[in-house]
Every structure is written in C-alpha cells, then in structure tokens.
Amino acid sequence: MDPRVREHARTVVDHSAGIEAGEQVVISAPAAASDLVVALYEECADRGAHPVSLRRNARAKRAFLRNHDGDFETPDHLLAMYDEMDAYIAVLGDVNATETADVDPETNAAYRRAMKPVLEERLSRTFCLTQYPTSGNAQLAGMSSEAYENFVWDAVGLDWDAQREHQARMVEILDDADEVRIRSGERTDVTMRIAGNSALNDYGEKNLPGGEVFTAPVKESVEGEVHFDMPLYRQGREIEDVRVRFEEGRVESYSAGRNADVLDGIFETDAGARYLGELGIGMNRAIDQFSYNMLFDEKMGDTVHMAVGSAYPETVGEDNETNESAEHVDMIVDMSDESVIEVDGEVVQRNGTFVFEEGFGED
Template identity: 80%
Template sequence: MDPRIREHAQIIADHSADISDGDNVVINAPAAAEELVVALHEECAERGANPVYMNNSSRASRAFLRNHDGEFETPDHLLAMYEEMDAYIAVRGDVNASETADVDPETNAAHRRAMQPVLEERLSKKWCLTQFPTAGNAQLAGMSTEGYENFVWDAVNLDWDEQYEFQQQMVEILDDADEVHIVAGDETDVTMSVAGNSTLNDKGEKNLPGGEVFTAPVKDSVNGEVHFDMPLYRQGREISGVRVRFEDGRVESYSAERNEEVLDGVFETDEGARYLGELGIGMNRAIDQFTYNMLFDEKMGDTVHMAVGSAYPETVGEENEENESAEHVDMILDMSEDSIIEVDGEVVQRNGTFVFKDDFE
C-alpha cells in the first residue's frame, strides 16, 4: 500500500473525524477506494472504534433514479443508522465521473428533497468528506493517473496547523466586517453583508483537503451580478458560463452557456435554492490547477466561490436568518486578474494577492 494512503487515513482519523474509543463510524466509499477503506479500518481498530462500510456505487444510484416511479420517500432505515453513528467518513472516487449524466435534473432535485432529513442528521455528527485518486477523476482533470495521485496527496497531506495560521489572517478581517464587495472583470460586481455572521477557518477537518475561509451572507443582502467563469461538474455534466443576477438576496435571473437545464433543476428545488448560503475564499496554494472536482477547485488560491442553497448553521449569527434548502451548490470565479475584494471599503485582495502578503500592492 502506498504510504501516503495510510498517512491520509491517519489524518482523517485524528485530525478530521476525531475518531475515539467506542465511536460508531460509518465509512461511505466506492470500491475504487478500497485501499483507503482498509487503512481506515486499521485506524478504527487501533482506536477501539466500530466501523461499518457502505459501498457507494454511482451505477447503482443511477439505476435507482432512472427507474424510480412516483414520489421519493425518506429512507428511515438509513436515517436510523445515522442516528446511531458518532462519525461519518465519505470518500469520493469515480470510475466514470459522468455515470449519472442521463438522470433527469428534476428527478435529482426530488430525491434530494426526500433525503434532506438524512443529510441534516449526518451533518449533526462528526463528519469528513475526502477524495481517493482514481483513474476516472484523473481523466476528468486531464491528468495522468500518477500525476493526479501526486496532486491529491499534496493537497490533502498538508501541515494543517501551518495552513490554519495563514488562513486565520483572512478570518480576522471578515469576522468584524459588515459589507463585502467583489469585482472581477467586466461582468462581476456584487455586494453582500456578512454582519453578525461568523467566518470559519477550514483546516482540513470536515472537508479534506481544506484550504478556504467561509461565511454566510445575510440572506436578503446580496445585490449585483456574478459571472462564474470556472465550470462546475454536477450530476455527471459540465455546467459552464454561469451568470447570475441577485436582487435583495434572491436569484432573479440566470443563464449558462452549457447545460443550463441542470441549473433549472437546482433553482427549482425549493425557495432556499434561490439564495446564497455561503461565501468562500480559496487559500490552498497546493491546489494549483482546476480539476472539475469542487472539493478541490473551491479551495484553489486566487478564487472565490459562492454557494446557492443551505447555509452552514455555525456561520449564521443568532440575529440573522439561516438559509435552508435541500441544495448546496458551489460556483467559482477566478480572482487572479482584474479583480478585487473589498471589505468595508478597504481592498483586502487584489488579483489574488492578500493584503497581508509582502507582495500586495
């Protein structure tokens, strides 16, 4: 076994999921990630935890969604298992990243609505989402299998304490802020309030890799237009050239140059899917190229991402309304050129360089 796999498993067990003696642990992973699953079982055994392995098959998911007829019901048996667990580890790794490309977007949206109670229960426990480098994801990223393996291990097996200290400088700027203003090129000019909300420092705990700071906009405060110039890969399809116009927080109009119908399914899921739940700033410099994998792409340096749909409760202040939705869809814009982030009228990032870096101009 590649020693980096065991290192990854140890980081998950100690740093991310904090697996302890007696913990009931659910590991949800595809067969392609079996080596990491084996290493995680070793780590659970050493800590006296009780692992259960669920094989996550995109082919099986596709078969269910394409053949299902009628309303979806919340799977109470799955909910019961999550109620009994203490920690949840989800591992991604595709053999075919486009496996679910022919599932109807409306079917996906209906299924997500039915699964929302399960998702909420899972998110109430200790959890970690991570990636195993598979040939399918390497192909999607346009990389060799070996090159993608090196890319993944470099991004996830970081000194997370050092990364935390770097990111904390941006957290301190946003934590006391009122208004954030983002400008990029000629097509992005948007303002939002973050007053009263908390900014979190993602140091590779719930998401591995980490490498972002994120908060929630005040629900009705977002105004302006955004051109998300970096594509996203959702439901097996590439969505590119997304443009969104916000008025008083709500998405009032949108378009996409490719696969706009997938966006239709997102925004029609529920009313909360029409509002922003997250503003995030990527700060992981080990992620140095776009790979069509949001777990990595949203953390990339020189980027900002915004997610329509549910807000993370821990980012929403007591006096503010938490946006709720069965969706949480991140979209990214490039901030490396012709761009600024202003916080309360002061430029804190210009063309990807932060104000606390020596080369800020």
C-alpha cells in the first residue's frame, strides 16, 4: 500500500473527523478506493472506534434511478443507521465519471427531494468528504494516474494549521461586513448582503482537501448577473458557460452553453433551489489546476463559487432566514483577471490576490 494512503487515512481520522474511542463510524466508498477503506479501518481500530462500510456503486445507482417509476420514498432504514452513527466519512472516486449521464434530470430531482431528510441527518453528525485518486477522475482531469495521485495527495497533505491562519484573515474581513460585491470581466457584477451571518474557515475538516472561506448571503439580497465561466460536472454531465440573473435573491433567468436541461432539473427541484445558499472564496494555492471535481475546484485560489440551494445552518445568523433545498450546487467564477471582490466598498481581492498578500495592487 502506498504510504500516502495511510497518511491520508490518518489525516481524516485525526484532523478532519476527530474519531475517538467507542464512536460508531460509517464509511461510504467505491470499490476503487478499497485501499483507503482498509487504512481507515486500521486507524479506527487503533483508536477503539467501530467502523462499518457502505459500498458506493454508480452503476447500481444508475440502474435504480432508470428503472424506478420516480415516486421515491425516504429510505427509513438508511435514516435509522445515520441516526445511530457518530461520524460519517464519504470517499469519492470514479471509474466512470459519466456513469449516471443518461438518468433523466427530473428523476434525479425527485430522488434528491426524497433523500433530503437523510442528507440533513447525515450533515448533523461529524462528517468528512474526501477523494481517492482513481483512474476515472484522473482521466476527467486530463492527467496521468501518477500525476493525479500526486495532485490529490499534495492537496490533502497541506499544513492545515498554516492554512487555517492564512484563511483567518479573510474570515476577519467578512465577519463584520454588510455587503459583498463581485465583479469579473464584462458579464459578472453581483452584490449580496451577509450582515448577521458567519464566515467559516474550511481548513480540511468537513472537506479534505479544504481551503476556502465561506458564508451565506441574506436570502433575498442577491442582485445582479453572474457568468460562471468554469464548467462543472453534475449527474455525470458537463455543464458549461452558465449565466444567471438574480432579482431579490431569486434566479429569474439563466442559460448554459451545454446541458442546460440539467440546470432545468436543478432549479425545478424545489423553491429553495433558485436562491443562493453559499458564497465561497477559494484560497488553496496547492490546487493549481482545474480537475472537473468540485471538491478541489471550488478551493482553487483565484476563484469564487456560489451554490444555489441549501445553506449551511452554521453560517446563518439567528435573525436571518436559512435557505432550505434538496439541492446544493456549486458553480465557479474565475477571478484571476479583470476581477475584484469588494467588501463594503473596499477592494479586498484584485485579480486573485488578496489585500493581505504580497503583490496586491500591482499591475
């Protein structure tokens, strides 16, 4: 076994999830990530925890969704298991990243609505989402297997204490802020209020790798247009060139250069799917190339991302409304050129460089 696999498992168990003796741990992973599952079991055993594994199978999920009548029910047996667990570790890893590409978007939306109580229960526990470097994801990223392994384990193996300190400066800027404005090129100019909400520092706990500062906009405050100029993979399909116009917080119009019908399904899932639940600012400089994997791409330096759908409750102040939805779909804006982030009228990032970084303000 590659020693980096055991180091990955140790980081998940100690840094990300903080697994302790006696805890009930659920590990969900595909067969391709079996080495990491074995290492996670070893680490859980060393700490006196009790793991159980679920085998994620994209082919089986596709078969289920394509053969179902679409009238889904919440799986109470799965809900019961999550109710009993202390921690949840989800490992991503695809053999075929487009396995579910031929599932109807409306079916996906109906399934997500039925699974919403399960998701909420899972997110109420300690959890960590991470990635194992598989051949499918390497191919999607346009990398050799060796290059992708290095990419994943370099991003996972950061000095997370140093990353936390770096990102804390952005948290401080946002903590007492009222309004954020994001401008990029000629097509993105959007404002949103964040007053009363909290900015959180993601340094490799719930997401590994981490590397972002994120908050929630006040629900009906988002105004303007956004060109999400970096693509995303959703439901096994690539969505490109997304343009969205917000009025009083709601998505009033949108378009996509490719696979717009997937967006249709997302926005029609429920009422909350047309509102922003998250604003995130990427700050992980170790993630230095786009990989068609949102776990990594949203953390890249020189980017911001916005997620339509559910807000993380811990980011929403008690006097503000928490947006609720069965969806949470991140989309990314490249901020490396002709771009600024303004907080209460002051520029805090220009062309990807933060006000507290060397080179801010230079042409």
